[in-house]
Amino acid sequence: GVSYLHRPLPPPRISAYTQLTRDGRRRWLTGVDENRLYINSFSGGPIYQVGINGGEMVQVPVAVPGILPMGADVLPDGSSLLVTSNEEGKPARTLWNVRIPDGTYRRLGYALDATFSPDRSTVLYSTPEGDIRVVRSDGTGGHKLGSAGGIANWPFWSPDGRVIRFSRGGRLWEISPNGSSLHELLPGWHGADIICCGQWTPDGSCTYSLSVSPRFGLLMSGADRFGKRAPSLSNWPPGQSNGIRRTPAGTARKSSLMVPPCVASSPASTQRPKPSNRSWEASPQRLSRSPTMASSWPMSPTRTATFGGPTSGSKPLQLTDPPMKASLPRWSPDGSQILFGDSSSGRNVMFAVPSEGGTPKRVLPDDNGEQTDPNWSPDGKKIVFCRGGGFSDSKSVLGILDISSHQVKQVPGSDGTFSPRWSPDGRFIAALTANGERALRVFDVSTQRWLELPVVEGVDFPAFSKDSGYIYFESNPEEGNPEVVRILRIPVKGGAAELVADLKDWRFTGRPGTWMGLDPDDAPLMMRDAGSKDIYALTLEEK
Template sequence: MLPAVRPARLTVTGFQGMPLSDEVRSLYRFGIFELEAYTGELRRNGVKLKLQDQPYQVLLKLLEQAGQTVTREQLRSTLWPADTFVDFETGLNTTIRRLRETLGDSAENPAFIETVPKRGYRFIAPVTPPYSEPESVVDKTGPGRRVRLSTVGAFLILALLSAGFGLRHWSAAASLPARVLEFAQLTSDGQAKQGRLVSDGSRIYFSEILPVGQILAQVSAKGGETTTIPTAVSNPRPADISPDGTELLILSGGSSKDEEAHGSTLWILPVAGGSARPVGNVLATDALWGERAETIVYCNGHNVYVVNRDGSNPRNLLTVSGHVQSLRWSPNRQVLRFTAATRDMGGTSSIWEASSNGAGLREVVPGLSGSAVCCGAWLAGSDDFLFQWTRAGRTDLWELPGNRSILHPSPIRLTAGPMNLSEPTASGAPNEAFVVGSIPRAELVKYVPQEAQLVPYLSGISAEGVEASRDGQWLAYTLFPEGTLWRSNLAGTERVQLSFPPMRAFLPRWSPDGKQIAFMGTTAGDHWTTYMIPAEGGVARQMIPGNDETADATWMPDNKSIVFGPWKGGESRGIKVLDLNTNQVSPLPGATEIWSPRTSPDGRYIAALSQQDSKMMLFDARTQKWEELCAHYTGYPNWSRDSQFLYFQDWNRGSEYPSRVVRIRIPDRKLETERI
């Protein structure tokens, strides 16, 4: 079996080894520029500039040793591991050129970066490093955000260990941009956390992920030891706390696709201890206390309802076209905001609001293709609204200013990495909130059937999308979260980097003859298409003609054509076939509402996913017909080398997390569970 990706536990530390518990002031100043080392943000006269990862790493290295020569070998070790086979000279020269272009600098007449012949480079401009400024500098920088971080873990599909944070900021004048200045860690129990954070100002409540399932936990808003809240409710997750802080609304169960569609049981749990009481027969995907906690507002499907706290007298408050989630009250409880999401392939999410009686429904943050907005919260005593925006594989915090003099205020981005930040919730104190942050890492493992366990593979590198060549001699994979494409032998040596920023690569696929690698790629961050690159290295070229977003290229055994589908965030529909000799594209019969194809090694079948419910489908090339293999919510199909088995992930297991790996025996269509 090919190597897989499993959850990896990490010790969460700040960027460049700085502990998150420190009050981070990682701002370098030089000339009209500022580099925020923690977030990787470069600003010129306060305006953010685009800075790619490798130029950023070089700039930070030069600033850390300002006035000293940084050798090319030092920069090489910073950018590439020791066993990396790459055209180092060209790669570094390109990185230095891009950095100089960003700074408006030149090699001939340098103002910032001086070339030291035959040795390296030196940063020659005066630099004000972090921690060298008096405390008053924070006030002199003008409006901004101070962030206090707390460790609350969260597992994503590639197993992310997350850290939960408290975020403190000072209200900004409308003409000045908001920005994050400081971070502080609040918890350090090392357990993964999931879903919403709920706070009464003195405590933070959340759900932790353990091997036996989810539990309800709490921690002081000032940080400290995490404690468990006992309850007989299975897999509890908090939704809201009553205005007087005595009762929690909790949902039973995880976040499976079945529960997203039909809702989970809603309960009332006393904070001081005692048995949870169900709210009648209510099934909800999210819930909030109504005024004075006599009523409850909850959502399910396309509707928002109001019900008495005992579950009686349910009535519809409003209906929207999307699926409603992430309900939030304004501080005065007169406005209700929520996320409305579409679940079809290429779907988006947007943030809407209505008055407390359901009137005045309007969209406040529109959705964009290839991205998702979600899960906002008003700051206490403020009209400013924080929310998360996921795009190009990362999640950041944004703010929608509460300036009532502007009919449609524009959102302002607050963070830009290296951490994903999400699930903001007000702390109860003025201008303070808590958020969840994650540092993405993966561990590459392989399954050993004889031992029935997963063991690290290639030293457990942080990689994904691994595929072996047909002759079994080579591997292709992408590093996570960097998104660079690599090739190595089965032992992980003879490594060659095939793609470089700004290209992000995903899901490489070997050609049958082992000479080419097809992969999904993007250089713009949100427009994915299919590329092909020589396995020995070279220039990647776009395979599919036109401007459609495409994905999941899979080779036919004759090496003369590929089958591909639409990118999930794009507008294209259906699975198509590209003839590599004529460059002509033709649709696959009956595949208009299907995506994510995988051809079997013998060319007889094509496995794919249905657009609507992500069911596993099978196309028979002989009969030219489709059949449903599995009605579960599935993903990432992969064939055995003899085409007798189809492996895939199954997310239809209630609250169990992560997903299980199953396989279907093709001759008799029998579903079997892989014991991983």
């Protein structure tokens, strides 16, 4: 009898599902009230609403200061909507509490993500500095609750208000409302490579979360607060789902989840522009230059590193395994090593692995700080990288590691920069500013001075041309607005930026949502969403 009482409960079952949207566009589900779903466009832009049983999508009239408003949460009765927007010169997106339907609003702070408290009186939000803060719904009484230990996204409060959970580094974490007891949920459990975006059951007994794994897209019963439910994955099809929300109505045994979006066809392809007319053609995924080979790093559900053989084509070789979360690979100049970043620990660190296969090893095993965007020098004797959290960390600096001496020196004047790239001729290092503008800067290695370039804001993924004369980059001044995203190039020694390709109506995909690189002929490579994605309502039943 006693052993039976301690047996893990079976996972909830998906008894039915209903398709709610039918335009195939990638969306971000921001909230659900008693009658409606609130939806963000993946690349920013208007906030939409649609009936809880489907129907026509209607734009929500939100007129807060700034650009690219995006919803974060909604009260169950639909009376208030949390919205963030970009305001020029601000340290992060501004958080607003917007009354519906009159549209009046109050400024609450600067946030990455936010949610209402169960009693509706306060708002919990995370900051780019890794803090978790609370503020009253009227904007008063704001204070720091605690530190998340890193970038926290998708916070969600238990129905009884006793526990706060959030996503950090692809895992679920928990903290008490008084800022104590920070810990990871399901430590050491590798049934899914990435877990995020949780929601509580109506009775608060356990949570549902989205997962990314080789087989499944929904983690049904992770982290039972009473220890009676083992982690288990659902029978929901795999896909790149963004967000999960539970309807306000529901019982302890039956409830509905809204899940967007699910891939109904081939999810992505990598494409390059045809030289003749700037249209796009298919290409192998995620190429990174090598003297004799082309490496491939597809953003597959397992997040593993792979690389192709000779460019004539051969079977890819897998170089890393879960739980490692590899990103941004870089071939060594002699082709013997591949440098990459790993974020499986919740922070980014540098690794290197032999290109013919072997055990990945930490490049700086005694360094406990963040190390992002590592890049080789052309002679393979040094590595330039970013110390800090990258684009959201104004305290980031660039470091250069001398491989033979294991000494790291800071690049002069690199405070507040990230995303370094070393030119093929070794003369320059390109980087981006981390102050929200993401402007391009170029460091002259010989003179140890920064060059003056025309100001181009919203730069992503800089890449030197093979002759080191140009820097190609994705220009995204409005944080993903598809109407303004372009690929440009600019002369290293000065001059106006030139248009290479217009990305209007481009369907972005990948993690963290977009990527650009160059093939060996300086043709840009982009990830394009070739799938069909829509929002579904899942009916869950517990036995």
